[in-house]
Amino acid sequence: MDAQVIVAGAGPTGLLLATELERAGASVIVLERLAGRTGQSKALSLQPRSAEVLHSRGLLVSAGELIPAGHFAGLPVRLDYSPLPTRFPYQVGVPQARVEDLLEARLTVPVRYGHDVVDVDQDDDGVTVHTDRGPLRASYLVGCDGGRSTVRKLLGVPFPGRDPRVSGVVADVTLVDPAGRAPASWDLPSLVPIDGAVLTLLPLDGGVFRLLTAGPEQQGTDRDDPVTADEITRALDRAYGGSPRLGEIRWASRFSDTTRQAETYRAGRVLLAGDAAHVHSPTGGQGLNLGLQDAFNLGWKLAATVRGTAPAGLLDTYSAERHPVAAEVLANTQAQAVLMVPDPDVAALRGVFQDLLRVPGANRHLAGRISGIDVRYEPGRHPLVGARMPDLDLEADGSPTTVAGLLHDGQPLLLRFDGGDLGAVLVRPDGHVAWAVDAGERDEEGLAAATERWFGTPQPARNVRR
Ligand SMILES: Cc1cc2nc3c(=O)[nH]c(=O)nc-3n(C[C@H](O)[C@H](O)[C@H](O)COP(=O)(O)OP(=O)(O)OC[C@H]3O[C@@H](n4cnc5c(N)ncnc54)[C@H](O)[C@@H]3O)c2cc1C
Numbered sequence: 001m002d003a004q005v006i007v008a009g010a011g012p013t014g015l016l017l018a019t020e021l022e023r024a025g026a027s028v029i030v031l032e033r034l035a036g037r038t039g040q041s042k043a044l045s046l047q048p049r050s051a052e053v054l055h056s057r058g059l060l061v062s063a064g065e066l067i068p069a070g071h072f073a074g075l076p077v078r079l080d081y082s083p084l085p086t087r088f089p090y091q092v093g094v095p096q097a098r099v100e101d102l103l104e105a106r107l108t109v110p111v112r113y114g115h116d117v118v119d120v121d122q123d124d125d126g127v128t129v130h131t132d133r134g135p136l137r138a139s140y141l142v143g144c145d146g147g148r149s150t151v152r153k154l155l156g157v158p159f160p161g162r163d164p165r166v167s168g169v170v171a172d173v174t175l176v177d178p179a180g181r182a183p184a185s186w187d188l189p190s191l192v193p194i195d196g197a198v199l200t201l202l203p204l205d206g207g208v209f210r211l212l213t214a215g216p217e218q219q220g221t222d223r224d225d226p227v228t229a230d231e232i233t234r235a236l237d238r239a240y241g242g243s244p245r246l247g248e249i250r251w252a253s254r255f256s257d258t259t260r261q262a263e264t265y266r267a268g269r270v271l272l273a274g275d276a277a278h279v280h281s282p283t284g285g286q287g288l289n290l291g292l293q294d295a296f297n298l299g300w301k302l303a304a305t306v307r308g309t310a311p312a313g314l315l316d317t318y319s320a321e322r323h324p325v326a327a328e329v330l331a332n333t334q335a336q337a338v339l340m341v342p343d344p345d346v347a348a349l350r351g352v353f354q355d356l357l358r359v360p361g362a363n364r365h366l367a368g369r370i371s372g373i374d375v376r377y378e379p380g381r382h383p384l385v386g387a388r389m390p391d392l393d394l395e396a397d398g399s400p401t402t403v404a405g406l407l408h409d410g411q412p413l414l415l416r417f418d419g420g421d422l423g424a425v426l427v428r429p430d431g432h433v434a435w436a437v438d439a440g441e442r443d444e445e446g447l448a449a450a451t452e453r454w455f456g457t458p459q460p461a462r463n464v465r466r
Helices: 012-023 048-055 096-106 150-155 229-240 287-307 316-339 344-357 360-371 444-455
Strands: 003-008 028-032 065-067 091-093 117-122 127-131 134-143 167-176 191-194 197-203 209-213 245-256 259-261 270-272 393-396 399-402 413-416 422-427 433-438
Touching (some): 003 012, 117 150, 134 287, 150 270
Parallel strands (some): 003 028, 003 134
Antiparallel strands (some): 393 399
16 A cells, blocks of 8 residues: 555645544545646635634634625625634635645645546555556545546546536736726725626735626636636726726636535545535635535544544445535525526515525524534534534633644543533534533433444553553
């Protein structure tokens, strides 16, 4: 074996998975088709749950701009994140490329750039991963190779869903005035209606703007059609009437609302995670969130499997837990896409939705979904079971700490509390609660069952003497 696990794809999902595998003691090889990092970012911010996930491994070292709200279908009544039970009741403005840099810096093995996975064979003992530079062998392969995943296609895993109805362009551009100058500031509306669609212009650092548009010209284009300066110039002209004009294109790409999900995330010794397992419209900014959570759910389970300590069936809980979460995101992005169709009847529906978002309970419901904070796996006897453990302030051995601080090593936690409503809680390495009791309650049988279900039969303690 060249490693215990091969990860195909060094996007955010593959990189977080690789760091989690290493943390839990598994050896890993990361293969990336590109020659190196591009420094480009599709996502510009982290949803609250992604911020929590990275924070719980000590990875969110420099928090960026804090964005206190999310949105649903771009409705003007924003999703209020302030009531969410988290240390991050906001989106954190860290671009995807920065997240990838932080994760890559944690790896002890270098990413193998310029390695394109082209074929996969699996047998009872392992997986042979064929790259354009030769074969490699491991016990497991995880396809984190994005929406057009080669691994998924090679496995033949069905990818049901629908083709795009809306296509758009995303580009990072500089702007100039009609005289060709780039003024220090622009007083531009960021959301402009054009030809039955909208153009969005968000200021980034260094005089660069993120432009997003999905007008008639973009419909029917292929993902691989190059984005031209003429196409962006036409969109800018229609929105702003000739001022500002396009300066430079720093990066441009096409996106769509193609909506598809792999029927299963596991085929024998090969698993799928992130965009390789699910694609949907970028509306609401949920794709990176989903991919990071997939990796966080899978890492400790796969590491225990290759180390031989996993209880029976542990690896299958990955697909069982994560498939419904992505299915819900696909459904909410489809609903958002309908609410964005330019049509008078849909405008009426938007009005109804907007009113509903003013109702605190309705707003809280959607905020919990889009932020990822309300993700809940299989419930249990106690209401916390399946939910993610809130990041409480604690005192351990006389020193202040937090749940997130105790999770840095990626070990399961059994916390017994001296005061408060909660008596004890068993927390999985991904921060989700496996078992809990309230103060004054005992449930040692339930604790033993949960421990065995998630972590296997404990080895008896040995007394060792010198
Ligand atoms: C315009 C736009 C805006 C977005 N904004 C947000 C946002 O605000 N918030 C959010 O949460 N999400 C957002 N997303 C979604 C988010 O960017 C993706 O969900 C995220 O990149 C998925 O990460 P990933 O690692 O699963 O896949 P990717 O980022 O696609 O990474 C896959 C990697 O695999 C490599 N690869 C592919 N094939 C092979 C092969 N055969 N062999 C080896 N390597 C291979 C690729 O080169 C790539 O590096 C946005 C997406 C778009 C298009």
